[in-house]
Amino acid sequence: MGVLNAPADTLAMTRGADHTTELFDLSGKVAMVTGGTRGLGLAMARGFAHAGAEIVVVSRKGDACEEVAAALRAEGAKAAACACHVGHWERLDALVEEVYRDFGRVDVLVNNAGVSPTYGKLTDVSEELFDKVIAVNLKGPFRLAALVGERMAAGDGGSIINVSSTGAVRPTRDIVPYAAAKAGVNAMTVGLAHALGPRVRVNAIMPGPFLTTISRAWDMEMFAERARTFPMRRAGQPEEIAGAALYLASDASTYTTGTILTVDGGAQWSMAGTGEGAPPMIGDR
Numbered sequence: 001m002g003v004l005n006a007p008a009d010t011l012a013m014t015r016g017a018d019h020t021t022e023l024f025d026l027s028g029k030v031a032m033v034t035g036g037t038r039g040l041g042l043a044m045a046r047g048f049a050h051a052g053a054e055i056v057v058v059s060r061k062g063d064a065c066e067e068v069a070a071a072l073r074a075e076g077a078k079a080a081a082c083a084c085h086v087g088h089w090e091r092l093d094a095l096v097e098e099v100y101r102d103f104g105r106v107d108v109l110v111n112n113a114g115v116s117p118t119y120g121k122l123t124d125v126s127e128e129l130f131d132k133v134i135a136v137n138l139k140g141p142f143r144l145a146a147l148v149g150e151r152m153a154a155g156d157g158g159s160i161i162n163v164s165s166t167g168a169v170r171p172t173r174d175i176v177p178y179a180a181a182k183a184g185v186n187a188m189t190v191g192l193a194h195a196l197g198p199r200v201r202v203n204a205i206m207p208g209p210f211l212t213t214i215s216r217a218w219d220m221e222m223f224a225e226r227a228r229t230f231p232m233r234r235a236g237q238p239e240e241i242a243g244a245a246l247y248l249a250s251d252a253s254t255y256t257t258g259t260i261l262t263v264d265g266g267a268q269w270s271m272a273g274t275g276e277g278a279p280p281m282i283g284d285r
């Protein structure tokens with residue numbers, strides 16, 4: 001059926017290119033990005049800034065946050081810095097208070113900060129390491145989503161994006177605590193979508209291997225060999241996460257919640273778990 005034969009309501013509802021641009025516009029929105037100083041967090045923060053959002057950059061290091069905020073301001077965006085260790089539950093209340101005092105609102109929260117420390121054998125995983133992995137990757141994101149999400153729900157609504165990992169669904173022997181934490185992030189995303197909907201949408205991005213600080217720990221020769229089996233045959237570049245994040249942050253995704261969006265060049269389909277004696281896997285540490 002040609003477009004002229006389409007029902008009137010369909011024609012009326014079909015809007016043009018301007019509307020498409022509007023869908024991805026974040027003008028007037030405040031976006032808080034944890035781990036926004038480098039890697040995937042920086043790419044998402046920059047993408048949001050270029051879509052018009054005011055950015056709050058959060059990481060442990062105040063200097064690094066300020067450097068990124070200054071660079072975004074130099075690119076024409078509004079941006080501010082907030083130092084905070086997201087694994088420290090009690091500091092998150094103060095962080096959220098500070099952001100709401102200074103900015104009055106948060107429309108987009110990206111729980112991106114994450115760590116995956118290396119270890120040898122399983123018994124080398126200390127309680128301290130295990131607790132830190134859970135605190136930064138799972139506990140902190142939960143608390144921030146709770147604090148910001150309830151304010152969003154009571155205000156103008158918003159979008160929360162949790163950054164998971166394909167390790168959550170393709171866990172390997174070198175990332176067991178991390179994979180468990182990220183699997184928790186996936187489950188938490190769905191539960192939070194129920195808890196905070198309909199005014200707040202909660203989704204996750206599940207990245208595969210990306211070339212960031214994390215990838216410096218990889219054996220690149222081995223990675224190149226494995227990457228040949230990926231549908232895209234390569235690792236991702238940080239800026240390749242920005243489109244997925246902008247989709248989930250903006251009105252382009254008003255009917256998307258509780259979704260785990262994989263951005264991995266298809267790599268998860270080449271990642272079976274490894275048993276004893278198999279070559280080491282590339283964990284996203």
Ligand SMILES: NC(=O)c1ccc[n+]([C@@H]2O[C@H](COP(=O)([O-])OP(=O)(O)OC[C@H]3O[C@@H](n4cnc5c(N)ncnc54)[C@H](OP(=O)(O)O)[C@@H]3O)[C@@H](O)[C@H]2O)c1
Nearest residue numbers: 035037039040059060061085086113114165210212213284
């Ligand atoms: N790169 C990959 O291949 C890959 C794959 C799957 C999933 N991921 C996930 O994607 C997210 C970003 O990874 P990335 O590769 O971009 O990592 P990255 O380059 O190492 O950047 C990590 C960011 O998190 C911040 N951060 C670390 N610990 C923090 C803490 N306790 N509190 C606050 N901020 C903290 C870091 O800044 P400071 O050091 O200043 O705190 C930095 O800004 C993580 O959740 C990671 O698990 C990455």
